[in-house]
Amino acid sequence: MKTVIPDRLQEFFIGFTDEFEVKVPVLTTEGERVFASPFDGPPALSGGALAAKPTAVFFPQQDGVISIGSEGLLHASSAKPLFVAGFTPRDLLCLRFIDRFFAEGYRDDIYFSRRKGALIAAVSGFSGASGGFVPLSGGACDLEFVFDGAVWIVVPYSEPGKRIAARIPDDAADDALAALLEKSGGCVDEDAAIIQAASKLLLNEMVPDRFWDSVAESCIQCTGCNLVCPTCTCFGVQDWRYPDRVERSRMWDSCQLEGFMREASGHNPLGTEGLRTRRRIHHKLAADRTKWGEISCFLCGRCDAACPTGIGIVAVSRMIVERFS
Amino acid sequence: MARTTSPAEELLYNPCEAEIISVADLTPDEKLFSLRMTDNRPLGHLPGQFVQLSIPGYTEAPISVASSPTRTGFFDLAIRRAGTLTAEMHRKVPGDTVGIRGPFGSSFDLTAFQGKDLLLISGGCGLAPLRSLIQYCQDCRDEFARVAVIYGARNPDALLFKNDLAEWRNSPAFDCSVTVDNVSGGDCFYGSVGLLPALIPPLEVIPKNTIAVVVGPPPMYRAVIEELKKKGMASSRILLSLERQMRCGVGKCGHCTIEHLYCCTDGPVFRLDQVEGVRGAI
Numbered sequence: 001m002k003t004v005i006p007d008r009l010q011e012f013f014i015g016f017t018d019e020f021e022v023k024v025p026v027l028t029t030e031g032e033r034v035f036a037s038p039f040d041g042p043p044a045l046s047g048g049a050l051a052a053k054p055t056a057v058f059f060p061q062q063d064g065v066i067s068i069g070s071e072g073l074l075h076a077s078s079a080k081p082l083f084v085a086g087f088t089p090r091d092l093l094c095l096r097f098i099d100r101f102f103a104e105g106y107r108d109d110i111y112f113s114r115r116k117g118a119l120i121a122a123v124s125g126f127s128g129a130s131g132g133f134v135p136l137s138g139g140a141c142d143l144e145f146v147f148d149g150a151v152w153i154v155v156p157y158s159e160p161g162k163r164i165a166a167r168i169p170d171d172a173a174d175d176a177l178a179a180l181l182e183k184s185g186g187c188v189d190e191d192a193a194i195i196q197a198a199s200k201l202l203l204n205e206m207v208p209d210r211f212w213d214s215v216a217e218s219c220i221q222c223t224g225c226n227l228v229c230p231t232c233t234c235f236g237v238q239d240w241r242y243p244d245r246v247e248r249s250r251m252w253d254s255c256q257l258e259g260f261m262r263e264a265s266g267h268n269p270l271g272t273e274g275l276r277t278r279r280r281i282h283h284k285l286a287a288d289r290t291k292w293g294e295i296s297c298f299l300c301g302r303c304d305a306a307c308p309t310g311i312g313i314v315a316v317s318r319m320i321v322e323r324f325s
Numbered sequence: 326m327a328r329t330t331s332p333a334e335e336l337l338y339n340p341c342e343a344e345i346i347s348v349a350d351l352t353p354d355e356k357l358f359s360l361r362m363t364d365n366r367p368l369g370h371l372p373g374q375f376v377q378l379s380i381p382g383y384t385e386a387p388i389s390v391a392s393s394p395t396r397t398g399f400f401d402l403a404i405r406r407a408g409t410l411t412a413e414m415h416r417k418v419p420g421d422t423v424g425i426r427g428p429f430g431s432s433f434d435l436t437a438f439q440g441k442d443l444l445l446i447s448g449g450c451g452l453a454p455l456r457s458l459i460q461y462c463q464d465c466r467d468e469f470a471r472v473a474v475i476y477g478a479r480n481p482d483a484l485l486f487k488n489d490l491a492e493w494r495n496s497p498a499f500d501c502s503v504t505v506d507n508v509s510g511g512d513c514f515y516g517s518v519g520l521l522p523a524l525i526p527p528l529e530v531i532p533k534n535t536i537a538v539v540v541g542p543p544p545m546y547r548a549v550i551e552e553l554k555k556k557g558m559a560s561s562r563i564l565l566s567l568e569r570q571m572r573c574g575v576g577k578c579g580h581c582t583i584e585h586l587y588c589c590t591d592g593p594v595f596r597l598d599q600v601e602g603v604r605g606a607i
Contacts, residue, residue, distance in 0.1 A: 066338060066339055066340075068381045072342075073339055101577075102577065105575065105576045105590055106337055106575035106576060106577070106590070107337065108337060108575075108577055109336055109337050109338075110337070110338065233577065233579060234578060234579030234580065235572070235573075235577070235578050235579070236572060236578070236580075237384050237385060237572050237573070237578070238384065239381065239382050239383060241382045246381040246382050248338075248381075248384065250578070253578070253579070253580070255579070260580065261569065261570055261580055261581075262570065263568060263569065263570045264386070264405075264407040264408050264411070264570075265407065265542070265568070267542075267543055267568075269569065269583070269605050275605075279582075282584070283582065286584075286585075287582065287584045287585040288585070290584070290585035291585040291586075
């Protein structure tokens with residue numbers, strides 16, 4: 001293990017920019033923490049989960065699919081692998097889920113063109129919002145930055161992570177993590193029990209349509225829930241015409257929008273706001289559990305924070321449990 | 326942000342070029358396109374599968390393959406003009422090229438069909454995917470017992486594949502019945518008039534030796550399935566081909582989900598017992 005003082009973080013990350021495309025949380029002039037280059041400002045590792053979906057570094061809002069010129073398909077150029085620091089341990093669970101989603105069945109080469117060879121650094125310890133404690137990931141990443149309130153303890157897990165950490169001069173004490181690990185072990189998230197209970201009720205079809213209609217009355221179709229969710233992977237496809245080529249791209253889509261499933265025939269399996277709201281929650285808590293063996297909400301908290309009308313997934317799950325248990 | 330795509334890595338979303346060999350009018354809104362892959366490789370499909378038809382500037386759309394893999398050197402796509410891509414396709418002429426990805430999706434289990442009586446039931450555009458299977462039955466007739474083709478459309482003008490229907494009706498290989506919902510004065514039509522499910526009760530069905538395949542618009546499924554159940558058909562012997570909006574064809578875009586199922590990869594061909602308990606499937 002190594003240690004880095006906060007003031008040395010920017011220099012540390014810049015040291016890898018020849019080898020990697022480095023992404024770290026940086027404070028914008030508007031006061032928001034976003035993934036950016038360490039050249040754009042000092043890393044703001046502390047502050048908890050980023051407001052935007054962190055998995056966007058691998059599955060961006062808009063992404064090129066193919067480019068077609070007069071001579072046929074044009075090929076993308078090579079780029080450096082990514083080194084991304086700033087995933088919370090819960091974000092890592094989301095990343096693991098979509099890694100599997102994009103890998104199984106047909107392997108999504110667009111996603112893996114960025115994901116392959118990428119280094120992931122988690123952030124935990126006393127690095128949450130207002131200095132709150134974030135339990136440690138325990139290793140589902142290449143390395144982890146654990147803030148003990150004064151310095152960052154850098155814990156490498158993978159071989160590439162160890163090579164990164166080896167460039168840090170200052171060793172940490174052998175027992176530097178002991179108290180932090182003990183504190184992590186004592187953390188219990190009550191929301192986990194809530195969504196598990198809601199999932200069970202959904203799988204047992206205990207939630208009637210009238211409930212979804214009532215929740216849908218609050219939905220203003222802003223789509224914020226989908227746009228911030230690290231495990232939302234739905235996309236639409238658009239072609240952009242230029243004088244010398246056509247660019248086909250994919251862009252995030254939202255199951256809360258009326259046209260999401262509307263077919264060319266006009267038939268719309270999600271033709272009501274109630275059905276669409278049900279789909280948003282049911283997909284995460286029931287359908288994905290049936291298909292993938294696990295709920296695809298990892299309680300990152302983004303949709304509940306983003307929803308202006310209070311119908312994020314934990315809020316709705318709480319309503320389900322209160323009314324139908 | 327640039328991407329690192331190795332040339333050796335399989336490029337899932339890259340279409341392959343296909344040339345249009347011929348174009349024929351099926352109805353005022355539907356055309357039949359025969360195509361071949363320009364590298365002369367076979368499409369490699371099985372009856373029931375679909376391709377993603379790609380036209381630069383107009384994105385992609387899922388289209389069922391309407392010809393049997395037993396008929397080599399080409400493949401057919403029957404396309405209704407229903408949006409910008411299909412309208413552009415309708416402007417294409419022989420010699421033009423388009424992009425093809427696939428074939429994708431599940432197919433009819435031809436091994437399970439061997440020796441069985443087949444009821445091949447379709448309505449409207451549903452005949453397009455079923456035509457692939459019907460042609461396969463024509464070409465491999467000895468593999469199956471009785472084969473009944475039952476087709477319905479709104480009116481005589483809306484009937485797809487009129488030449489094929491005439492051939493199938495005159496063929497000793499098939500029992501072929503055609504119905505339309507209504508006719509108007511001046512229509513020249515020799516089939517029955519009425520809704521398609523009404524053609525099922527008179528059929529002689531041996532449930533344990535029969536497989537029914539149903540392809541059509543959503544309202545048709547419920548009525549046809551009800552009639553098949555009255556004949557004693559088990560859900561495991563009734564196959565459906567479901568239509569959903571499939572943007573990618575490979576289970577990633579999320580637009581064709583039916584609860585936990587992805588129509589593009591788990592389907593489009595499903596056994597009824599796979600989907601009858603799944604909300605929104607039929």
